Amino acid sequence: MTTHKDKKGKAYLIGAGPGDPGLITVRGRELLQKAEVIIYDYLAGKKLLSYVPKDAEFIYAGKKGGVKHTHTQEEINQMLVDRVRAGKLVVRLKGGDPFIFGRGGEELEELVKAGQDFEAVPGVTSASAAATFAGVPITHRQCTSSVAFITGHEDPNKTESRIAWDKISTGVGTLVFYMGIKNLPSITANLIKHGRDPQTPVAVVRWASLPYQQSVVGTLENIADIVSKQGIKPPALTIVGDVVRYRDQLNWYELRPLFGKRIVVTRTREQASELVSLLEENGASCLEHATISIEPPDSWQQTDQAIAQLATFDWLVFTSINAIHAFFKRLQEQGHDCRKLHGVKIAAVGRVTADCLLQYGLRADLLPAEYTGEGLVAALSKTDVTGKKVLIPRAMKARKVLENGLAEAGATVTIAPVYQNVPPLSEGQQLREELKAEKIDMVTFTSSSTVRNFVDMLDCKDNRALQELLDGVMIAAIGPITGQTVREYGLAVHVQPETYTIPAMVQAIVDEIGAG
Ligand code: SAH
Numbered sequence: 001m002t003t004h005k006d007k008k009g010k011a012y013l014i015g016a017g018p019g020d021p022g023l024i025t026v027r028g029r030e031l032l033q034k035a036e037v038i039i040y041d042y043l044a045g046k047k048l049l050s051y052v053p054k055d056a057e058f059i060y061a062g063k064k065g066g067v068k069h070t071h072t073q074e075e076i077n078q079m080l081v082d083r084v085r086a087g088k089l090v091v092r093l094k095g096g097d098p099f100i101f102g103r104g105g106e107e108l109e110e111l112v113k114a115g116q117d118f119e120a121v122p123g124v125t126s127a128s129a130a131a132t133f134a135g136v137p138i139t140h141r142q143c144t145s146s147v148a149f150i151t152g153h154e155d156p157n158k159t160e161s162r163i164a165w166d167k168i169s170t171g172v173g174t175l176v177f178y179m180g181i182k183n184l185p186s187i188t189a190n191l192i193k194h195g196r197d198p199q200t201p202v203a204v205v206r207w208a209s210l211p212y213q214q215s216v217v218g219t220l221e222n223i224a225d226i227v228s229k230q231g232i233k234p235p236a237l238t239i240v241g242d243v244v245r246y247r248d249q250l251n252w253y254e255l256r257p258l259f260g261k262r263i264v265v266t267r268t269r270e271q272a273s274e275l276v277s278l279l280e281e282n283g284a285s286c287l288e289h290a291t292i293s294i295e296p297p298d299s300w301q302q303t304d305q306a307i308a309q310l311a312t313f314d315w316l317v318f319t320s321i322n323a324i325h326a327f328f329k330r331l332q333e334q335g336h337d338c339r340k341l342h343g344v345k346i347a348a349v350g351r352v353t354a355d356c357l358l359q360y361g362l363r364a365d366l367l368p369a370e371y372t373g374e375g376l377v378a379a380l381s382k383t384d385v386t387g388k389k390v391l392i393p394r395a396m397k398a399r400k401v402l403e404n405g406l407a408e409a410g411a412t413v414t415i416a417p418v419y420q421n422v423p424p425l426s427e428g429q430q431l432r433e434e435l436k437a438e439k440i441d442m443v444t445f446t447s448s449s450t451v452r453n454f455v456d457m458l459d460c461k462d463n464r465a466l467q468e469l470l471d472g473v474m475i476a477a478i479g480p481i482t483g484q485t486v487r488e489y490g491l492a493v494h495v496q497p498e499t500y501t502i503p504a505m506v507q508a509i510v511d512e513i514g515a516g
Contacts, residue, residue, distance in 0.1 A: 008087065009087045010118065011119075013121065014123065015095075019126075031089075038052050041061055042095075061076050131239055135253070169191045185224040196240070198221040199220070201218075201219055202238060203217045204232055261283070275502050287440070303417060306391050310344065315390040316346050347376060349368070350371030372481055385410060391414050393417075394415065436469070444475075463490045475492065483496045
């Protein structure tokens with residue numbers, strides 16, 4: 001048996017990239033997934049932390065420029081060494097690349113002194129990201145073949161500068177200043193003083209690669225003024241050089257249709273976030289609020305009974321992917337697999353549910369023209385369901401349209417409750433504040449239960465208070481039923497796609513608010 005004492009610890013100094021969690025390296029992510037201890041910084045993207053096993057030790061090392069540091073560098077070094085010595089796999093996660101203005105070298109030196117093992121994994125540095133995401137090729141054959149990364153943290157007025165202003169001003173094509181917002185007036189003055197053309201274009205990029213990226217362009221002469229007038233704050237990078245002109249043609253990130261829009265996505269926690277990824281691809285900044293979480297039903301009795309006699313049913317009807325996953329999970333737990341469905345026809349409410357069934361090796365026999373409960377009743381009724389046994393696995397609480405409609409058409413309907421929606425607590429307060437501060441452009445709903453739970457979460461005293469809170473916020477609903485639920489609260493629906501799918505909903509959102 002291996003005990004902690006036998007296990008040799010190791011530290012991994014990993015570059016987190018500039019902020020977009022997709023920009024960490026594959027190696028970096030692999031190591032995050034194995035971490036036993038993680039020590040991270042302010043600029044290390046928080047989403048990345050979700051890759052780390054929940055039982056790992058999380059240590060926030062602070063280090064927000066200008067603000068009081070949570071831990072001193074010495075304390076960080078010590079924590080790192082101690083944990084490695086205790087036999088742990090320690091990840092030291094740093095923003096951008098750990099060796100570029102990241103003090104990564106110093107931390108590794110401490111490990112070497114302590115005789116401990118380490119590995120370093122590079123990251124996308126923010127200079128590279130800021131240039132790419134601002135549409136500035138950091139080098140270009142036509143105008144520059146050299147780049148310098150420079151700290152802007154040093155006061156350029158001090159007499160013994162470690163920066164050779166006289167050489168870099170004219171000797172290097174593109175200059176990228178890190179941590180240079182506060183000193184921008186003196187940085188630009190120094191460059192001009194040492195011979196750089198005052199008309200040289202300059203771009204300042206804040207929060208590069210993130211949905212709330214901000215950038216401004218000017219010249220060496222006026223950029224400091226522009227930055228101060230627009231209130232651009234750190235973290236931001238300053239790119240100086242003729243390459244900045246290419247932005248006119250190459251700016252792509254900030255021109256995506258939903259760039260700068262803040263959209264609330266209300267979904268169940270468990271569902272894959274297709275909506276979020278499509279909205280983000282179009283440039284939106286998504287606030288994911290899990291309005292419901294999926295829990296097992298209070299009792300499995302009805303469902304287990306139905307499963308035991310599965311082959312006696314004529315139809316098995318699915319109206320959501322949650323129901324599919326929960327039903328097949330239970331089927332397996334009861335010691336069966338989908339062969340138990342032999343001879344049973346399957347109906348799905350829509351394309352997404354039908355695709356989900358394919359994962360279980362099952363093809364839906366019936367798909368309605370309109371993807372709603374009503375559509376399903378109409379399509380099933382056409383097959384003559386008189387005297388047929390229909391099983392509907394679904395949420396404990398659900399609309400009765402399907403069961404009533406099928407019963408009216410002469411079918412014998414059995415409901416199998418396979419899950420229930422439970423609203424999680426505590427997310428409402430934050431959302432209320434964002435809404436009050438008018439920081440939200442749109443709220444999206446993908447089912448009636450997301451609407452109800454969203455409203456519950458906001459906890460307004462009446463519909464009027466709710467309407468006031470959502471005043472000026474657009475609402476998107478995936479289809480007519482969800483839309484109807486929104487209207488029942490006296491709220492308007494601004495976007496509702498013609499086909500009730502997530503890609504169609506995103507397209508409708510782009511069509512509606514994309515231009516502005
Ligand atoms: N090791 C990091 C740099 C750390 S120094 C890297 O390789 O990127 C911190 C400075 O990096 C900030 O003051 C800012 O100038 C810059 N920076 C980091 N992330 C940034 C981002 N997403 N957008 C703009 N600048 C960023």
